[in-house]
Amino acid sequence: MRYEAPDSLDSAVALLAAAPGDARVLAGGTDLLVQMRADVLEPELIVDIKKISETRTVTEEKGGWRIGAAVTGAELRENARLKQAWPGLVEAANLIGSTQVQGRATLGGNLCNGSPAADSVPALIAAGAMASLVGPKGRRDLPVEDVMLGPRKLALTKGELVASFLLPPRPRGSSDAYLRFIPRTEMDIAVVGAGVSLTAEGGRVTAARVSLGAVAARVLLVQAAAQAIIGSTLDDAAQDRLEAAARAACQPIDDKRGTVEFRTQVAGVLARRAALIALERARNS
Amino acid sequence: MAKHHVAATVNGDEVEFLCETEETLLDVLRDTLHLTGSKEGCSSGDCGACSVTLDGRLVCSCLVLGCEVDGRKIDTIEGMAKGETLHPLQQKFLEQAALQCGICTPGFLVAAKSLLERNPNPSETEIRFWLAGNLCRCTGYDKIIKAVMETAGDMRRA
Secondary structure, eight states: EEEOOOHHHHHHHHHHHSSSSSSESSSSTHHHHHHHHHHHHOSEEEEEEETSSSOOEEEEEEEEEEETTTTTTHHTTTTTTHHHHOHHHHHHTTTTHHHHTTTTTTHHHHHHTTTTTTTTHHHHHHTTOOOHHHHHHEEEEEEEGTEETTTEEEETTTTTTEEEEEEEEOOEEEEEEEEEEESSSSSSOOOOEEEEEEEEEEEEEEEEEEEEESSSOEEEOHHHHHHTTSSSSOHHHHHHHHHHHHHHOOOOOBBTTTTHHHHHHHHHHHHHHHHHHHHHHHHHH | OOOEEEEETTEEEEEEEEEEETTTHHHHHHHHHHTTOOOSSSSSSSTTTEEETTEEEHHHHGGGGGGGGGTTTEEEEGOOOOOOTTTHHHHHHHHHHOSSSSSSSHHHHHHHHHHHHSSSSOOOOHHHHHHHOOOOTTOOHHHHHHHHHHHHHHHHHH
């Protein structure tokens, strides 16, 4: 097994594109190393992207934010300005694993591991984040909801990698929130996750995005749930519409961590609660 | 495939070693550098027995490749005592019997030290969340949490 740690995106792309066998990008390694140890993956080449500056930096750009794909959860939490602008995204990233895992785990890795239960992905989708992909044909930006196609299936072509995420500018009165259900307080995989990002003027929601995780084969952008609250003050009727739209979008599996009925029920509850938290934050922002 | 030549700083000492790509930092620490204080519990980042700091950041050494640490600074449990003088956390764990079999103890100590460096006055809740990635199967959590709280108090008064 080869290991390369190039210091430029061009070199990383060239290595990935030329690899004859399975080539894997290494960001934080908290999924990759576990899968290698379990013999789920036996890559011929590992390309460590942490020496590439774009993947490791957080910068304010075009009124929004660019977050490197290999920035760790701990680093996101320590960025006070980012946390103020996108508290929901930062809290989602910080729900992943332990303190030790936080020291390594990254947004790029969480997305590209291809799990529908990834905690940071609903928050990224709710945020309207674009994934900035770099490959042999150059750079392209893809909405995060279009990157993951199904469990372990990504829209990335051979040689392509996620270099960074671009978060849009934040109008006044905007905020976000992410909630997940697990059977205990932390260190577990989401049974359901819900991310909501919204903008409010005078207590009325003017824009919203709602995303649900772990209730389908991919993380969902639920436009009907957003439509259910846009124009409202998130009064009881709007909350009921939001819950119903969130539940209607669910196509979950039955497994040891949750039944179809339970996941569907909880998806509505979490979407409602996340929306209320986001609105409260937006009022105070 | 030739082995990787890696130069790093471990507990303040400059070290060089050769490793295969698939060897983890934990493998290198234990098998090559013979620093066996860091323990292998789960090898999947769940138990925290292999906790070390990498450039000051708490990580599981089982989730880091040996070849990733070239040029970097690693601190392990072996660097915690200064000569014969135990770190206050080590002393407190002994005094309060905050351990039973001891396998999880190096990880708890390294993780707790990392917490107190960032937050000298953590609440019980903050300690419990910070240490949630360190598992003790002898069920010694209460004594461990109490020892960390008392050490924090002692260190603030010192």
